[in-house]
Amino acid sequence: MKDPIKKKLKLKVSAISEGTVIDHIPSENLFKVISILKLDKTKNMITFGANLDSEKMGAKAIIKISNKFFEDDDINKIALIAPNAKLNIIRDYEVVEKKVVKVPDEVIGIVKCFNPKCITNNEPVTTSFRVISKLPLALKCLYCEKITHENQIVIKKSSE
Amino acid sequence: MDYSKDEYLRIMELAADFEANPNQTLLDGKVVASLFFEPSTRTRLSFETAINRLGGRIIGFSDSNSSSVTKGETLHDTIRMVSNYADLIVMRHPLEGSARYAAEISGVPVINAGDGANQHPTQTLLDMYSIIKTQKTLDNLNIFMVGDLKYGRTVHSLLMAVSQFNNPIFNFIAPEELQMPEEYKIYLREKKIRYFEHREFSDIISAADIVYMTRVQKERFSDPIEYEKVKNVYILTNSMLANTKPNMRILHPLPRVNEIHPDVDQNEKAYYFDQARNGVFTREAIIAHTLNLK
Numbered sequence: 001m002k003d004p005i006k007k008k009l010k011l012k013v014s015a016i017s018e019g020t021v022i023d024h025i026p027s028e029n030l031f032k033v034i035s036i037l038k039l040d041k042t043k044n045m046i047t048f049g050a051n052l053d054s055e056k057m058g059a060k061a062i063i064k065i066s067n068k069f070f071e072d073d074d075i076n077k078i079a080l081i082a083p084n085a086k087l088n089i090i091r092d093y094e095v096v097e098k099k100v101v102k103v104p105d106e107v108i109g110i111v112k113c114f115n116p117k118c119i120t121n122n123e124p125v126t127t128s129f130r131v132i133s134k135l136p137l138a139l140k141c142l143y144c145e146k147i148t149h150e151n152q153i154v155i156k157k158s159s160e
Numbered sequence: 161m162d163y164s165k166d167e168y169l170r171i172m173e174l175a176a177d178f179e180a181n182p183n184q185t186l187l188d189g190k191v192v193a194s195l196f197f198e199p200s201t202r203t204r205l206s207f208e209t210a211i212n213r214l215g216g217r218i219i220g221f222s223d224s225n226s227s228s229v230t231k232g233e234t235l236h237d238t239i240r241m242v243s244n245y246a247d248l249i250v251m252r253h254p255l256e257g258s259a260r261y262a263a264e265i266s267g268v269p270v271i272n273a274g275d276g277a278n279q280h281p282t283q284t285l286l287d288m289y290s291i292i293k294t295q296k297t298l299d300n301l302n303i304f305m306v307g308d309l310k311y312g313r314t315v316h317s318l319l320m321a322v323s324q325f326n327n328p329i330f331n332f333i334a335p336e337e338l339q340m341p342e343e344y345k346i347y348l349r350e351k352k353i354r355y356f357e358h359r360e361f362s363d364i365i366s367a368a369d370i371v372y373m374t375r376v377q378k379e380r381f382s383d384p385i386e387y388e389k390v391k392n393v394y395i396l397t398n399s400m401l402a403n404t405k406p407n408m409r410i411l412h413p414l415p416r417v418n419e420i421h422p423d424v425d426q427n428e429k430a431y432y433f434d435q436a437r438n439g440v441f442t443r444e445a446i447i448a449h450t451l452n453l454k
Contacts, residue, residue, distance in 0.1 A: 143257025
């Protein structure tokens with residue numbers, strides 16, 4: 001970190017010794033990311049910051065989770081709402097690995113089907129989609145077979 | 161419904177077998193639940209006739225007003241309960257994807273008798289049976305689809321099914337507002353299947369092997385003036401059939417309103433009432449296939 005401004009930004013959220021840092025989350029989706037990764041249920045120490053300045057994104061959010069390392073399948077679930085998120089794996093205060101998220105081939109739960117007449121919007125059914133296009137994102141519902149396009153994607157609330 | 165070509169042919173073979181010998185006691189001692197969450201007289205009677213001809217007994221309801229849905233029971237609970245009683249469930253439901261969901265939670269097989277605007281697979285199979293019966297093949301057919309090609313799920317399912325076979329040609333005749341959706345045209349282009357679009361009937365009908373008619377419904381139009389302009393454009397009359405091929409047959413999922421003039425009914429090319437009769441044999445075949453009875 002040669003850039004002093006960036007270094008200062010980093011320090012706004014305290015460093016962790018072991019764990020995962022998820023950076024470049026769109027600020028408005030911070031709590032959705034927390035919900036999808038079930039961080040609201042974990043006992044691990046978590047610090048997060050929102051509305052941090054970002055050259056790329058304007059305002060970004062960051063989450064630091066101590067002593068937690070994610071499986072790729074789990075972390076890829078956030079690709080729908082934080083497509084540019086980057087993971088730093090921290091061991092003894094050092095970044096030992098960097099990862100980017102990838103849109104998975106299947107999306108189970110998380111997203112609502114856009115079709116109001118779909119059974120998943122009328123009964124307590126877990127939604128299930130096949131990803132038929134990643135850019136732009138298009139999800140085909142396993143139930144009603146209708147396609148939910150990127151601009152129609154609504155993330156389910158955790159209570160739904 | 162994701163049947164392979166071989167499975168289609170197997171069902172067709174079974175349907176022919178049931179047509180030759182409709183009364184077979186394959187369902188002896190079995191109970192079939194006929195759950196119609198919305199009314200559909202034709203489909204229900206066709207299924208219940210098929211079940212009766214197979215010697216099965218029927219429980220169920222013909223619309224949701226006479227079921228526990230009116231008390232607020234979920235589909236989930238209805239299916240869990242009924243699957244404890246019956247050996248097979250036949251279900252019609254207004255919500256899309258309901259049949260797949262029911263199949264996931266039911267302990268017994270579920271046959272989809274229509275789930276909203278999504279699928280009506282047994283209609284497609286009886287259409288396929290009507291085609292193979294009249295044309296002796298499902299290959300190299302020139303199929304005309306007429307009327308509401310946008311919302312008509314029967315034409316979409318039939319298009320997908322016939323596309324499994326060799327070298328079909330499709331001709332779509334529909335008003336601008338009700339033309340075949342782009343996703344199906346993309347599918348055909350990807351499979352290198354030829355199709356042509358027309359706004360009205362013309363002499364091209366002389367090339368048809370099958371003319372599949374559908375209703376143009378007033379409520380599908382955002383602009384009532386557009387409906388008035390096209391409402392009489394998609395009516396088939398007997399005089400239009402003069403130069404058509406001898407093997408050509410006219411299909412319609414029924415009910416019709418005015419899109420096929422009654423003077424067509426006497427023409428030997430009018431096949432829609434026989435098509436409805438084929439529904440019973442096809443549904444006997446689907447039941448036997450689903451329960452591995454044949």
